[in-house]
Amino acid sequence: xxxxxxxxxxxxxxxxxxxxxxxxxxxxxxxxxxxxxxxxxxxxxxxxxxxxxxxxxxxxxxxxxxxxxxxxxxxxxxxxxxxxxxxxxxxxxxxxxxxxxxxxxxxxxxxxxxxxxxxxxxxxxxxxxxxxxxxxxxxxxxxxxxxxxxxxxxxxxxxxxxxxxxxxxxxxxxxxxxxxxxxxxxxxxxxxxxxxxxxxxx
Amino acid sequence: xxxxxxxxxxxxxxxxxxxxxxxxxxxxxxxxxxxxxxxxxxxxxxxxxxxxxxxxxxxxxxxxxxxxxxxxxxxxxxxxxxxxxxxxxxxxxxxxxxxxxxxxxxxxxxxxxxxxxxxxxxxxxxxxxxxxxxxxxxxxxxxxxxxxxxxxxxxxxxxxxxxxxxxxxxxxxxxxxxxxxxxxxxxxxxxxxxxxxxxxxxxxxxxxxxxxxxxxxxxxxxxxxxxxxxxxxxxxxxxxxxxxxxxxxxxxxxxxxxxxxxxxxxxxxxxxxxxxxxxxxxxxxxxxxxxxxxxxxxxxxxxxxxxxxxxxxxxxxxxxxxxxxxxxxxxxxxxxxxxxxxxxxxxxxxxxxxxxxxxxxxxxxxxxxxxxxxxxxxxxxxxxxxxxxxxxxxxxxxxxxxxxxxxxxxxxxxxxxxxxxxxxxxxxxxxxxxxxxxxxxxxxxxxxxxxxxxxxxxxxxxxxxxxxxxxxxxxxxxxxxxxxxxxxxxx
Numbered sequence: 290x291x292x293x294x295x296x297x298x299x300x301x302x303x304x305x306x307x308x309x310x311x312x313x314x315x316x317x318x319x320x321x322x323x324x325x326x327x328x329x330x331x332x333x334x335x336x337x338x339x340x341x342x343x344x345x346x347x348x349x350x351x352x353x354x355x356x357x358x359x360x361x362x363x364x365x366x367x368x369x370x371x372x373x374x375x376x377x378x379x380x381x382x383x384x385x386x387x388x389x390x391x392x393x394x395x396x397x398x399x400x401x402x403x404x405x406x407x408x409x410x411x412x413x414x415x416x417x418x419x420x421x422x423x424x425x426x427x428x429x430x431x432x433x434x435x436x437x438x439x440x441x442x443x444x445x446x447x448x449x450x451x452x453x454x455x456x457x458x459x460x461x462x463x464x465x466x467x468x469x470x471x472x473x474x475x476x477x478x479x480x481x482x483x484x485x486x487x488x489x490x491x
Numbered sequence: 492x493x494x495x496x497x498x499x500x501x502x503x504x505x506x507x508x509x510x511x512x513x514x515x516x517x518x519x520x521x522x523x524x525x526x527x528x529x530x531x532x533x534x535x536x537x538x539x540x541x542x543x544x545x546x547x548x549x550x551x552x553x554x555x556x557x558x559x560x561x562x563x564x565x566x567x568x569x570x571x572x573x574x575x576x577x578x579x580x581x582x583x584x585x586x587x588x589x590x591x592x593x594x595x596x597x598x599x600x601x602x603x604x605x606x607x608x609x610x611x612x613x614x615x616x617x618x619x620x621x622x623x624x625x626x627x628x629x630x631x632x633x634x635x636x637x638x639x640x641x642x643x644x645x646x647x648x649x650x651x652x653x654x655x656x657x658x659x660x661x662x663x664x665x666x667x668x669x670x671x672x673x674x675x676x677x678x679x680x681x682x683x684x685x686x687x688x689x690x691x692x693x694x695x696x697x698x699x700x701x702x703x704x705x706x707x708x709x710x711x712x713x714x715x716x717x718x719x720x721x722x723x724x725x726x727x728x729x730x731x732x733x734x735x736x737x738x739x740x741x742x743x744x745x746x747x748x749x750x751x752x753x754x755x756x757x758x759x760x761x762x763x764x765x766x767x768x769x770x771x772x773x774x775x776x777x778x779x780x781x782x783x784x785x786x787x788x789x790x791x792x793x794x795x796x797x798x799x800x801x802x803x804x805x806x807x808x809x810x811x812x813x814x815x816x817x818x819x820x821x822x823x824x825x826x827x828x829x830x831x832x833x834x835x836x837x838x839x840x841x842x843x844x845x846x847x848x849x850x851x852x853x854x855x856x857x858x859x860x861x862x863x864x865x866x867x868x869x870x871x872x873x874x875x876x877x878x879x880x881x882x883x884x885x886x887x888x889x890x891x892x893x894x895x896x897x898x899x900x901x902x903x904x905x906x907x908x909x910x911x912x913x914x915x916x917x918x919x920x921x922x923x924x925x926x927x928x929x930x931x932x933x934x935x936x937x938x939x940x941x942x943x944x945x946x947x948x949x950x951x952x953x954x955x956x957x958x959x960x961x962x963x964x965x966x967x968x969x970x971x972x973x974x975x976x977x978x979x980x981x982x
Contacts, residue, residue: 347524351594354569354607358621361609367617372572373672380675381759392760399743399757400673418600422629467594467605467625 318447318480332489334360335369335401335436337408338378338385339429345414345466352411352429352470359474364488369401377401391439398436405442406434413448416466425451425466427473433481445480449473514586514662516543516610517551517579519560521591522568531568532593535606538647539591542655551583559583568592573616573672574696580613586664587612587619595625596643603627604646608654614665622654671704671746671754672696678742678759682802682855683733689761692728693719693744702748710743710755719744737765764856769796772850772864777947779896782845782867786948789866791829791848801825804852816841825852833868843869869896872952873944876922879962885929888959891922892944899947905959908937927959 336357341349357368377400378385381393389397394406413428428448435442449472451463463469482488518540523530533553540550559565559582563575569592571579579585587610594605605625612619626649631640640646674694683689691709707719707727719727734740739760746754773792776783791806804825807818816835831848835841850862874893879886888905892898902917905927916925930938940956956962 347528350524350528350592351605354592354594355623358607358609358623361618361621362623370573370576370616371570372567372575375567376572376675380677395757396759399755400676402670423601423603423627462629464601464627464629465595465603465605465625467607467623469625470594471623471625 318445318477320480320484321444330487330489331364331366331404333367333369333401333403334405334407335374335397335403336360336371337374337389337397337406339409339411340386341411341414343411343414345411345416348411348414348466349409351466352409352414352427352474355467355470356407356409356474356477359471360478363475363478364482366489369403373401394434394436394439398434398439401436403436406436408432408434414466417450422462423451423464425463425469427466427469429473431477443481443484445477447473447477449476513549514664515549515551515584516587516589517556517559517583517585518543518553518589519556519571519591520553520568521593523593523596525593525596529568530593532591532596535591535593535647535651538651539589539608542651543589546658551585555583571611573670574674576611576613576616577672577696585613587662594623598643601628602640602642602646604643604650606650606654610659610662612664615670619662620657620659622657624650624654626650626653671702673744673756676744676756676758678761680761680856681759682762682764684856684858685733685735685763685765687733687856688730689733690728690730691719691742691744691758692722692726693758694726695746696725702750702752704746705749706745706747708745708747709758710741710745712740716745733761733763735763735765737763739763762856764854764858766797767858767860768799768801768852768854770794770850770852770860770862771796772848772862774848774864774866776866779867779947782865784867784869784896784948785833786868786870786946786950787833789831789833789868791831791850791864792827793825793850793852793862799854802853802855802857804850806848806850808846808848810841810844810846816846833870840870841868843871869894869946869948870950872950873898873946875901875942875944875952875954877940877942877954877956877962879959881963882926886927886938886959886963888925888927888940888962889922890925890942892946894946896946896948896950898944899949900943900945902943904941906939906941907934908939911936913938 336353339349339353360366361368374397377397381389381396383389383393388408398406409429409431411429413426415426417424417426431445432441433443434440449469451469454463454472463472518536521532521535521539523532536553540553543550559579563578565571565575569590571588576588579588590609590611592607594607595603597603603625607623608621609618610620611617626646628640628646631649640649672695674696676691676693678691680687680689697704709717709719709729711717711731717729717731719729722728739762741760742758744756744758771794773794774783775790776785801824803820803822805818805820806829808816808831810816817831833841845865845867848864848866851859853859873896876891876893878889880889888903890901890903898919898921900917900919901921903925904912905914906912914925914927927938930936937957938959940959941953943951943953945951
């Protein structure tokens with residue numbers, strides 16, 4: 290009788306612990322702080338055109354749109370219009386795949402009236418085809434510049450796969466690149482705020 | 492009484508709710524990134540319009556939106572510049588703009604759809620709502636697989652509904668005060684000499700309801716302000732002379748408003764350059780009598796003393812008469828090395844002689860520097876001078892060169908006419924006497940000589956003398972030089 294009870298207890302324990310064991314959602318973005326940001330809180334930022342180093346067509350645009358949306362939705366940060374950034378890029382004759390100089394970053398910051406400028410490079414973006422499911426993979430590097438000085442403040446690297454979020458069997462799997470981009474963006478933004486970036490008004 | 496109160500409250504609530512949603516939204520054509528950078532998805536655009544209309548929101552007709560885009564030459568989907576956002580309010584009367592981007596749309600291997608929706612308020616160009624979502628066939632599973640989506644068409648309503656679920660209940664039409672937009676700015680030139688003209692022009696857009704601008708100034712350096720002249724409505728320009736002081740000058744646009752507030756926009760820097768580029772020429776030739784001599788190809792390397800970016804450069808090679816033999820010019824930085832093949836513009840070999848290499852460079856401020864270097868082209872081989880004289884017991888053959896260019900190497904081979912080698916000799920100094928023992932008197936074979944010479948530039952020559960004794964005879968035929976008249980001590 291006691292043995293049977295014990296067996297049920299261990300079975301329950303196994304089921305309870307299985308999601309924690311099987312999922313790998315603890316991976317945090319790799320953040321490198323180069324300079325200390327002294328501003329009170331971040332109210333407006335500009336996103337430079339992301340650079341695509343992967344083979345996923347338009348992957349930079351997908352990630353840029355998703356990241357801008359999540360930054361606005363999660364943190365309430367105002368994102369400078371993409372059209373304004375493009376206009377200044379044309380004026381300063383900066384090619385889309387080119388990084389602006391420090392002076393050009395200062396011009397962008399002043400003209401757009403932003404506190405931070407964020408630039409992203411997609412290093413890996415693909416959808417691995419499995420037997421039944423599609424496993425999206427995304428890796429990116431983000432640089433955060435101080436808009437006043439043009440100096441690099443933070444650099445963040447993050448890599449995620451859809452299968453990282455598996456809880457048990459196929460539950461929890463992230464099956465689309467858009468959804469993975471969204472979750473990755475959320476994790477980066479949360480990490481930034483955990484590391485000292487303050488949302489507007491706080 | 493109680494009934495009346497409830498009816499009044501319900502009426503007020505309905506009125507507030509209806510007034511809150513009495514907004515106009517312009518749904519811009521949805522960008523479809525799965526179709527490439529210029530992809531557009533009108534199906535989704537119509538779907539979103541219908542969804543909003545069902546919510547009781549007034550929607551600007553698609554043809555009006557497309558006409559607006561055409562009028563304003565808007566070539567991209569998914570976003571607008573701030574000026575255009577304000578213009579949507581003025582031209583289309585829309586309180587909000589809904590931008591949509593299809594981030595992914597694929598049928599295989601599993602049907603999947605991703606979308607980003609963004610709602611922007613036209614009064615202050617602020618994003619008021621945004622939502623991202625992606626759904627795959629694998630994400631939607633129903634009991635016994637009943638009504639499970641099979642294609643993108645089935646996923647579209649699922650995803651749209653999922654995103655629009657968080658649509659704000661109340662949309663505030665009035666936002667913050669609209670900001671002044673600097674539409675364009677141009678600072679030229681960015682690299683100047685002292686006294687050169689520098690100009691700056693800007694175009695600003697003060698949106699309706701924003702502060703009235705009373706003064707438009709240009710701040711140059713730390714405390715130098717210039718009044719900008721309005722050359723067209725909202726377009727300003729100013730010219731000034733660059734100062735003598737070398738260095739970078741920051742330029743900012745200062746807008747002073749009637750309220751006393753000032754807005755400062757950093758336009759850029761311009762650099763005053765007072766120095767010409769400093770460089771010299773390194774030529775790979777052999778030094779002969781104060782000239783660098785070469786015979787075939789001449790590598791020319793510019794050597795910087797203080798490197799700096801260039802706007803353009805030119806290099807040409809001319810002879811003493813000023814006739815240009817070769818030349819090249821280009822914009823941008825200098826090549827690391829030039830090579831002159833000793834040819835004229837028509838491709839033929841240039842004559843031996845002195846030439847001048849002239850390199851002229853201009854830096855970004857148009858400061859010019861000219862560097863020259865004289866070289867000596869000698870592509871013809873040395874001319875051997877062979878004389879023979881009869882000595883006591885031998886034939887003395889004297890070798891020399893008629894050229895001014897020193898000889899690097901010479902060799903002489905004396906042989907009989909049937910090929911038997913009598914003597915071989917070689918060396919590097921000229922003139923030289925080679926002593927050849929007389930052949931026996933019974934030997935009737937002719938003595939031949941083959942002389943090779945190479946000068947220090949690499950020019951080579953080989954000369955064959957069929958009968959050395961003939962040289963002696965020639966010498967004999969010549970009148971003897973006059974004997975020295977003065978007394979010479981004899982040892």
